[in-house]
């Protein structure tokens with residue numbers, strides 16, 4: 183089985199993904215309603231971190247409603 187995000191081999195601890203990062207990316211993709219295509223480009227990793235930070239900020243705001 184391969185990671186649906188990046189196509190690498192699945193890690194048993196992060197199934198069905200290869201890593202926590204890909205699991206987070208999949209979650210962020212769902213939450214943001216957009217399909218980000220990941221790559222090994224470090225800049226993409228930065229974008230993922232930024233997207234996750236944005237999502238966390240938004241979630242925090244919604245909790246305070």
Ligand SMILES: [Zn+2]
Nearest residue numbers: 185188200204
């Ligand atoms: Zn992956």
